[in-house]
Amino acid sequence: MIAPGAVHVPGWLSPERQRKLVAACREWARGPVPMRHTVLPGGGVMSVETVCVGWHWQPYRYSRTADDVNGARVADFPGWLLELGREALAAAYEDEAAGAACTPDTALINFYDGSARMGMHQDREERSGAPVVSLSIGDTCVFRFGNTENRGRPWTDMELRSGDLFVFGGDARFAYHGVPKVLAGTGDPATGLRGGRLNITLRETGLGGVPAAQ
Numbered sequence: 001m002i003a004p005g006a007v008h009v010p011g012w013l014s015p016e017r018q019r020k021l022v023a024a025c026r027e028w029a030r031g032p033v034p035m036r037h038t039v040l041p042g043g044g045v046m047s048v049e050t051v052c053v054g055w056h057w058q059p060y061r062y063s064r065t066a067d068d069v070n071g072a073r074v075a076d077f078p079g080w081l082l083e084l085g086r087e088a089l090a091a092a093y094e095d096e097a098a099g100a101a102c103t104p105d106t107a108l109i110n111f112y113d114g115s116a117r118m119g120m121h122q123d124r125e126e127r128s129g130a131p132v133v134s135l136s137i138g139d140t141c142v143f144r145f146g147n148t149e150n151r152g153r154p155w156t157d158m159e160l161r162s163g164d165l166f167v168f169g170g171d172a173r174f175a176y177h178g179v180p181k182v183l184a185g186t187g188d189p190a191t192g193l194r195g196g197r198l199n200i201t202l203r204e205t206g207l208g209g210v211p212a213a214q
């Protein structure tokens with residue numbers, strides 16, 4: 001355990017599951033909303049490329065349609081991804097009920113090339129305090145897990161490698177976190193990813209009852 005509610009499970013995804021996820025992400029990256037660099041309200045451009053499933057995230061809200069990209073409705077969140085999220089939660093917390101209590105309905109899929117980074121931020125657009133499930137495939141990264149008060153110290157730096165699961169919920173749900181570094185060339189092409197790092201976060205938005213147009 002990294003902090004109360006934050007759990008790292010190295011090597012949780014089998015090689016076969018990693019390959020399946022890479023193939024699925026490759027399809028989602030093609031459309032209906034293409035993977036792209038998100039433009040921030042101030043005009044900055046995120047160095048990661050992102051595509052979403054279930055709900056579209058744009059800074060700083062969720063919608064069913066990708067209004068900041070091409071206006072298309074995002075791909076539906078598949079049942080197998082929901083089950084994967086529940087299984088991950090149950091494994092991380094060693095508690096079947098923790099998995100069953102959560103209904104992830106969106107996935108944010110981020111691709112990092114060797115120079116991409118993610119600054120310290122909180123995941124707080126969800127109207128749910130359910131834990132966030134993070135799955136990593138490809139190149140190893142340095143993942144920085146901070147505190148719930150601000151972007152600064154104290155934080156813990158750890159390496160997330162291909163197949164690793166990281167869950168943060170409970171007291172850690174709104175902790176600041178980021179990716180200061182990707183260790184280019186450390187991934188295994190057998191995953192289907194020739195280079196770079198894929199991170200998939202499964203989240204419960206709490207927006208289930210909201211009409212698609214919002």
Ligand SMILES: O=C(O)CCC(=O)C(=O)O
Binds near residue numbers: 160178179
């Ligand atoms: O790439 C990661 O491990 C973290 C991704 C992240 O912080 C996010 O999607 O909000």
